[in-house]
Amino acid sequence: MTSPNALADTLQTVELADGVEIQLRVAGPAIRSLAWTIDACIAIACYIAAAIVMGMLGVFGMENVWEGALLLFMFFFNWFYNVFFEMTRHGATPGQRFMGIKVASVNGGPVRLPQSLIRNLLRFIDFMPAFYLFGFLSTLCNQRFQRLGDLVADTVVVYADPKPANPLRVQINATPQPSPHPLSRPEQAAILQFIERAPLWSDDRRIELANLLSPLTGATGPEGLRRLYAIGLYLRQGHPSKKS
Amino acid sequence: MTSHQFEDENNHRWQRLEEVIDAVETKQPHEDIERLPTLFRQICHDLSIAQHRLYDSAIIDRLNRLAIAGYRTLERRLSGGWDRLAHLILREFPQTVRQEKKLFWFNTLLFWAPFFFFAIWTPHDPEWAMRLLGPEGMVSMESMYGSHTSPQDYMREEFGSNFMMFAFYIYNNVGIDLRTFAGGLLAGIGTLFIVLFNGAHIGAATGYVHHACNPHTFYSFVAGHSAPELMGVVISGMAGMRLGLSLIHPGPHDRRTSLVLGGRRALLLILGACILTSIAAVIEGFWSANPMSPWIKYTFGAIVWSLTIAYLGFCGRRSHAA
Numbered sequence: 410m411t412s413p414n415a416l417a418d419t420l421q422t423v424e425l426a427d428g429v430e431i432q433l434r435v436a437g438p439a440i441r442s443l444a445w446t447i448d449a450c451i452a453i454a455c456y457i458a459a460a461i462v463m464g465m466l467g468v469f470g471m472e473n474v475w476e477g478a479l480l481l482f483m484f485f486f487n488w489f490y491n492v493f494f495e496m497t498r499h500g501a502t503p504g505q506r507f508m509g510i511k512v513a514s515v516n517g518g519p520v521r522l523p524q525s526l527i528r529n530l531l532r533f534i535d536f537m538p539a540f541y542l543f544g545f546l547s548t549l550c551n552q553r554f555q556r557l558g559d560l561v562a563d564t565v566v567v568y569a570d571p572k573p574a575n576p577l578r579v580q581i582n583a584t585p586q587p588s589p590h591p592l593s594r595p596e597q598a599a600i601l602q603f604i605e606r607a608p609l610w611s612d613d614r615r616i617e618l619a620n621l622l623s624p625l626t627g628a629t630g631p632e633g634l635r636r637l638y639a640i641g642l643y644l645r646q647g648h649p650s651k652k653s
Numbered sequence: 654m655t656s657h658q659f660e661d662e663n664n665h666r667w668q669r670l671e672e673v674i675d676a677v678e679t680k681q682p683h684e685d686i687e688r689l690p691t692l693f694r695q696i697c698h699d700l701s702i703a704q705h706r707l708y709d710s711a712i713i714d715r716l717n718r719l720a721i722a723g724y725r726t727l728e729r730r731l732s733g734g735w736d737r738l739a740h741l742i743l744r745e746f747p748q749t750v751r752q753e754k755k756l757f758w759f760n761t762l763l764f765w766a767p768f769f770f771f772a773i774w775t776p777h778d779p780e781w782a783m784r785l786l787g788p789e790g791m792v793s794m795e796s797m798y799g800s801h802t803s804p805q806d807y808m809r810e811e812f813g814s815n816f817m818m819f820a821f822y823i824y825n826n827v828g829i830d831l832r833t834f835a836g837g838l839l840a841g842i843g844t845l846f847i848v849l850f851n852g853a854h855i856g857a858a859t860g861y862v863h864h865a866c867n868p869h870t871f872y873s874f875v876a877g878h879s880a881p882e883l884m885g886v887v888i889s890g891m892a893g894m895r896l897g898l899s900l901i902h903p904g905p906h907d908r909r910t911s912l913v914l915g916g917r918r919a920l921l922l923i924l925g926a927c928i929l930t931s932i933a934a935v936i937e938g939f940w941s942a943n944p945m946s947p948w949i950k951y952t953f954g955a956i957v958w959s960l961t962i963a964y965l966g967f968c969g970r971r972s973h974a975a
Contacts, residue, residue, distance in 0.1 A: 429697035430704065431720045477820030484824040488831060498678065498729075517721050518728035527916050530923070533835040534843070557838055560909060561896070561916035570718070594707070601707050644707070646655045 421553055423517050431517055434568040436510040438548045441566055447504030495525040511569045524562040531558035586639035597644050604641035656708040670696055674722050693723035744969035746925035753891055760890035763848045768856035775860020782857035798866040819938025827930050830889035834923040841897020848890040873947035876954025877940050880961040882933035885926045892922035
């Protein structure tokens with residue numbers, strides 16, 4: 410439905426090997442920063458806890474061993490915290506899970522160990538010169554909000570569960586009517602989405618949007634909205650007399 | 654056919670797939686688990702139809718979600734584990750180092766040229782080396798290798814401090830390797846800078862030892878771990894430059910593809926470099942500081958150098974029979 414030159418969109422279409430197109434909802438820098446902040450707090454808490462534990466163990470002797478253990482802990486935590494959690498079946502760190510996002514391959518598959526290693530080792534560059542400036546600029550420069558590490562690892566951060574199905578089913582009272590002009594597929598899709606979402610809006614808003622289509626419906630105000638509904642219902646279920 | 658009819662007609666299949674995916678996720682047996690690929694293909698088909706017929710977004714969303722979940726479940730693979738690691742160490746890594754010959758010699762030059770320059774120049778004119786090392790660096794050099802020391806001194810008292818130094822070398826040296834690799838993403842400039850600086854710094858330390866300390870103590874200390882450690886520096890430079898070159902000289906691919914492909918190769922190199930540096934950390938932590946006759950240490954160092962070179966030069970070469 411979307412052409413390759415479509416506007417920037419958080420829905421990214423990916424074609425699977427089976428020839429079907431799936432849509433990934435990529436996560437933007439804002440929600441990722443929040444997830445990162447949570448992870449950073451977890452990291453600080455873990456460092457403090459580890460330092461206290463190792464310090465207390467040091468009281469019983471062998472301070473050097475505990476100091477060494479703390480250094481090793483810091484090394485692995487620093488470089489491989491994300492890798493560890495991305496390799497679980499959730500594909501997300503605790504912060505990312507809390508925000509409802511996860512890491513995936515660009516093709517929608519699960520992130521693999523080499524990809525995870527690359528994107529997290531390169532995090533060092535994304536962080537530069539301070540607080541992910543490079544990473545942030547990179548997310549703004551491509552359609553999939555990829556930071557530099559994501560670009561090299563061929564990964565994206567996506568919403569873990571695409572938005573839940575909307576159970577709202579409101580009966581729209583109008584007699585299905587065909588459109589006076591032939592409609593292209595994107596136009597049909599737009600009208601179908603309009604009648605799907607219209608029940609969520611106020612009357613004024615529906616009429617305001619329907620007025621934009623007055624060249625098609627040939628009317629404004631409530632009458633325009635009614636005609637738009639009629640076209641939409643026709644697109645959705647066909648003419649009442651026609652067998653579906 | 655309207656959305657609802659389509660949904661009613663096929664709902665049982667979609668629910669079946671949902672159940673199978675749940676079962677796989679929670680590692681429980683399910684009677685239809687063998688049918689997962691079939692169910693997945695049907696979902697893909699249904700999704701295409703729903704997209705084509707502009708069905709309700711609720712249905713398309715649900716099918717989209719199922720297709721993604723099914724794809725992820727099918728694509729889930731257990732990583733190779735120990736076999737994979739052995740393959741990496743014994744074949745892929747040394748093979749990649751040999752394939753990237755130009756990068757190897759480039760980084761060797763990049764590291765060893767400033768090393769030898771400072772090592773040879775410093776005894777004549779220690780000014781630059783002193784600047785590079787800083788007062789603290791000079792004090793620690795003198796306390797370790799000063800002219801009052803001899804190679805046979807106890808350099809560390811107990812196991813605990815050996816372990817601590819080992820941990821420090823992992824933390825510090827492997828950390829530098831990883832940064833050298835990551836620096837490649839700045840068009841290779843980060844890598845260039847780190848490797849050059851590393852060569853200059855280690856060269857200045859060596860030169861300073863000749864100027865003010867006891868070289869015998871120094872060389873017998875570094876003999877054992879120098880081979881894997883310095884090779885680790887050079888190869889992490891290769892990893893960074895591989896990444897940087899993929900960025901600035903993508904060759905036949907577009908830049909994004911070139912980066913992805915270069916990243917994979919670079920990852921092999923940096924993983925190998927980290928393994929070498931970790932081996933160096935073990936040797937430096939538990940062997941190098943032991944009070945032993947320097948000749949034992951030199952012999953050991955010579956053996957480690959030959960092993961390292963033989964490993965990188967010959968390991969994983971295909972035999973003629975194969």
